[in-house]
Amino acid sequence: MTPWIRRSFASLGVLIIVATSTVVMADARATPLPPPTPGAADMASETLQTLAVHPEWLRLLHYRADEGIGGRVRFRSAVEDARFFLAPQGPSDPYAELTATLQHFHTSDDFSDDSANCRFVARRQWLAQQLGITHWDDPASRCALYQEWRTMIRAGRATLVFPGYHLNSPSSMFGHTLLRIDPIDDASWTEWLGFSVSFGADIRQQDNSMLYAWKGLTGGYPGNFIVTPYFEKIREYSKIDNRDIWEYPLNLSPIEVDRLVTHLWELKEINFAYYFFDENCSYRLLELLEVARPGLDLTSEFVLTAIPVDTIRAVAREELIEDTVFRPSRAALLRARIARLPAHLVPHIQRLAADPDFVNALWFDDLTPIEQALLLDAAYEHHSYRNRKKSATPALAQQSHAMLRALSERTAPTPPIVPRPAPPEAAHDSKRLAFGGGEIDGQPAARLDFRMSFHKLEDRPVGFLTGAQINLFSADFSLIDDTPRVERVDLVDILSLTDWTPLFPDISWGVRTGVDRVQALPGRPLVPQVEASVGMSRHFRDMVVIYGMARARADHARQNDDPSLRTMAGPAAGVLFSHPRASLHVNADRLFATSGQRWDRADITASWHASRNLALRLSYHHENDPRFPSHQSWSLMTQWFME
Amino acid sequence: MKKILAAGILAASSTMAFAEAPGGPNCGWGNMVFNGQSGMVAHFGASTTNGTSGNATFGMTSGTNGCSTNGTITYGGKQMVSSLMGELTEDVARGEGDALSAVAAVLGVAPEDRSVFASAAHQNFARIFPSAEVTADEVIAALYAVMAEDARLAHYVG
Numbered sequence: 001m002t003p004w005i006r007r008s009f010a011s012l013g014v015l016i017i018v019a020t021s022t023v024v025m026a027d028a029r030a031t032p033l034p035p036p037t038p039g040a041a042d043m044a045s046e047t048l049q050t051l052a053v054h055p056e057w058l059r060l061l062h063y064r065a066d067e068g069i070g071g072r073v074r075f076r077s078a079v080e081d082a083r084f085f086l087a088p089q090g091p092s093d094p095y096a097e098l099t100a101t102l103q104h105f106h107t108s109d110d111f112s113d114d115s116a117n118c119r120f121v122a123r124r125q126w127l128a129q130q131l132g133i134t135h136w137d138d139p140a141s142r143c144a145l146y147q148e149w150r151t152m153i154r155a156g157r158a159t160l161v162f163p164g165y166h167l168n169s170p171s172s173m174f175g176h177t178l179l180r181i182d183p184i185d186d187a188s189w190t191e192w193l194g195f196s197v198s199f200g201a202d203i204r205q206q207d208n209s210m211l212y213a214w215k216g217l218t219g220g221y222p223g224n225f226i227v228t229p230y231f232e233k234i235r236e237y238s239k240i241d242n243r244d245i246w247e248y249p250l251n252l253s254p255i256e257v258d259r260l261v262t263h264l265w266e267l268k269e270i271n272f273a274y275y276f277f278d279e280n281c282s283y284r285l286l287e288l289l290e291v292a293r294p295g296l297d298l299t300s301e302f303v304l305t306a307i308p309v310d311t312i313r314a315v316a317r318e319e320l321i322e323d324t325v326f327r328p329s330r331a332a333l334l335r336a337r338i339a340r341l342p343a344h345l346v347p348h349i350q351r352l353a354a355d356p357d358f359v360n361a362l363w364f365d366d367l368t369p370i371e372q373a374l375l376l377d378a379a380y381e382h383h384s385y386r387n388r389k390k391s392a393t394p395a396l397a398q399q400s401h402a403m404l405r406a407l408s409e410r411t412a413p414t415p416p417i418v419p420r421p422a423p424p425e426a427a428h429d430s431k432r433l434a435f436g437g438g439e440i441d442g443q444p445a446a447r448l449d450f451r452m453s454f455h456k457l458e459d460r461p462v463g464f465l466t467g468a469q470i471n472l473f474s475a476d477f478s479l480i481d482d483t484p485r486v487e488r489v490d491l492v493d494i495l496s497l498t499d500w501t502p503l504f505p506d507i508s509w510g511v512r513t514g515v516d517r518v519q520a521l522p523g524r525p526l527v528p529q530v531e532a533s534v535g536m537s538r539h540f541r542d543m544v545v546i547y548g549m550a551r552a553r554a555d556h557a558r559q560n561d562d563p564s565l566r567t568m569a570g571p572a573a574g575v576l577f578s579h580p581r582a583s584l585h586v587n588a589d590r591l592f593a594t595s596g597q598r599w600d601r602a603d604i605t606a607s608w609h610a611s612r613n614l615a616l617r618l619s620y621h622h623e624n625d626p627r628f629p630s631h632q633s634w635s636l637m638t639q640w641f642m643e
Numbered sequence: 644m645k646k647i648l649a650a651g652i653l654a655a656s657s658t659m660a661f662a663e664a665p666g667g668p669n670c671g672w673g674n675m676v677f678n679g680q681s682g683m684v685a686h687f688g689a690s691t692t693n694g695t696s697g698n699a700t701f702g703m704t705s706g707t708n709g710c711s712t713n714g715t716i717t718y719g720g721k722q723m724v725s726s727l728m729g730e731l732t733e734d735v736a737r738g739e740g741d742a743l744s745a746v747a748a749v750l751g752v753a754p755e756d757r758s759v760f761a762s763a764a765h766q767n768f769a770r771i772f773p774s775a776e777v778t779a780d781e782v783i784a785a786l787y788a789v790m791a792e793d794a795r796l797a798h799y800v801g
Contacts, residue, residue, distance in 0.1 A: 149701065187754050192745035227701045231727065231745065268701050399774035404736035408768035412737040
């Protein structure tokens with residue numbers, strides 16, 4: 001123990017004794033401190049030891065306890081930022097941090113905006129409360145910047161917000177969560193004025209997708225909390241990304257929300273390591289909720305992954321959710337606007353947007369005022385949707401203005417009603433374990449597969465986007481004649497089958513990489529591979545998807561002990577029927593290798609969704625290389641979904 | 644005893660959270676600084692804010708709007724209105740919407756006068772947004788003029 005620390009202990013011990021005795025407390029500031037006695041110091045040290053491992057202290061400093069060898073508990077803070085700690089060994093020593101913090105609060109009269117007194121407001125509040133200290137100045141009255149911020153963030157209520165899935169951006173395919181802070185009991189308030197609180201990776205460089213994925217998985221990015229006006233989030237998700245937004249007002253009391261926001265201030269510009277899978281946006285928000293309501297345990301169940309929707313379910317289980325609010329995306333509203341348009345007007349949507357002088361066009365003049373208003377309403381939204389990612393040009397701006405002006409001169413149609421889909425938390429859980437058996441080339445085979453996350457086309461579709469498949473890490477195993485084999489490992493398997501229509505000409509695409517067996521080759525070699533597809537899909541009644549794609553594949557297949565890189569390409573097609581009770585997916589492709597060989601594959605998968613997290617799956621797989629006997633396998637498996 | 648102290652600390656730290664409603668006659672849009680962005684420009688493109696400082700990432704764009712310190716416009720003034728211009732144009736054209744409500748709240752228009760405000764703005768779309776190049780300053784000036792002419796709304800800009 002260094003002399004400095006020992007000195008701190010002695011003086012702290014005294015202070016605590018003084019502070020906790022209510023009689024002395026009133027004039028603690030005026031009375032000179034009595035000299036320390038050994039007994040008092042011991043007792044104080046004991047109090048401090050207890051406080052240092054108090055769950056609330058550990059949470060405020062984001063410590064996690066790991067049990068090491070011999071049951072010795074080691075602490076490590078998730079914060080990777082020296083500015084967050086007052087003791088040099090603070091990141092791994094809650095006790096050292098506690099004593100250094102107390103020492104600082106007792107001795108420092110620095111209340112500048114960057115001072116520890118003004119930054120660590122929740123620690124200050126908590127310690128004062130625990131030790132019964134009343135003479136510490138309140139940061140709320142002495143710290144200008146903090147004061148200003150608290151005035152702006154009118155914290156009374158908190159809402160958990162889940163921007164839904166978004167197909168065409170891999171980084172947001174899992175969804176996302178954030179919090180919104182609103183004042184309490186203000187009739188003049190609108191949610192657009194609230195503040196959003198989100199945690200995200202700070203990606204400064206324009207990293208490419210692969211690097212993004214790698215760094216995201218390994219903690220290569222720093223993550224920090226960001227507070228922005230909520231309407232900017234609505235714009236970002238609803239308008240730019242076409243994501244529906246789900247809002248879950250929480251039953252946190254104003255005092256609990258106050259505690260949350262007080263702690264949030266401590267995290268301003270503070271870096272955590274960001275891990276895409278577990279310590280991500282959603283995990284850190286759970287930590288904030290745990291600070292808000294002591295005794296709440298939300299994070300301990302998330303060890304490997306904290307998938308946003310799973311965290312919503314965890315919050316729901318703790319009975320924090322009061323209500324569910326659905327905010328359809330601008331694109332969903334646009335589709336509803338188009339759907340209610342009389343059929344003969346639909347072809348005019350793009351015509352209107354393309355004609356700067358539509359008001360004087362004969363065809364437009366022929367429409368009734370009601371038709372004109374309905375058409376303008378839809379055409380404006382479509383124009384806005386199509387150009388949402390372009391930079392403004394005078395022509396685009398003028399066309400928008402002309403359409404809105406014309407709309408304002410007519411009776412605007414009421415906003416359309418978008419039917420509320422099943423909420424994301426009603427979906428099956430994110431991990432999947434399946435067990436069963438069947439045959440591989442006529443031989444009985446037991447089958448086992450595991451998927452870390454998240455959703456395959458044949459799975460129960462409730463709560464997901466139609467035609468979206470995203471899996472990160474899945475592994476299939478077989479057992480034939482007591483010989484276990486890896487059948488396939490997918491690191492990434494994404495299929496994005498977006499409905500193509502003249503007004504929404506979105507392409508479909510897919511990528512898959514990992515190792516799989518080329519069943520058609522003798523010896524069924526296990527090969528590393530990467531596949532990419534691009535094409536078109538059509539959706540019918542949100543239940544049937546038909547798709548056709550061009551597919552390319554590269555793999556490394558060993559033939560005659562001679563490893564060779566194969567590159568191949570060809571057509572792929574499929575039909576998916578998807579219903580909350582059952583699904584059927586039929587797909588096939590035919591690839592031609594640059595060496596001239598042909599390879600055909602076909603799959604039929606039927607699933608019966610017995611309940612949210614239980615399904616029975618029957619699959620058949622066929623492969624053919626004209627040079628060799630064809631391959632066939634089938635299996636019947638029971639699938640369990642779990643968090 | 645501890646409980647009372649705790650309550651005291653909490654009360655002290657939370658009182659300032661319940662400041663005046665945002666907006667109000669003594670501050671309002673006129674005090675804010677606008678970047679002269681055209682209203683329609685805001686329709687397009689993700690308004691990315693590159694090179695934001697730490698304060699900006701924590702919701703603190705205030706200090707530039709001259710209003711936040713007295714608690715009247717508590718809401719990142721300049722950024723908010725410039726940012727809302729696109730949605731505001733749409734809502735005024737339709738006569739309703741979240742952006743219109745938010746702007747009404749910022750102007751301090753009481754909930755019972757919101758529909759009057761919305762329809763006054765709607766009926767004067769061509770005055771408030773005379774062209775695609777209109778600036779936020781001009782929009783605000785026109786909105787004030789429209790409000791001043793309305794018996795129910797005049798006192799908000801008086």
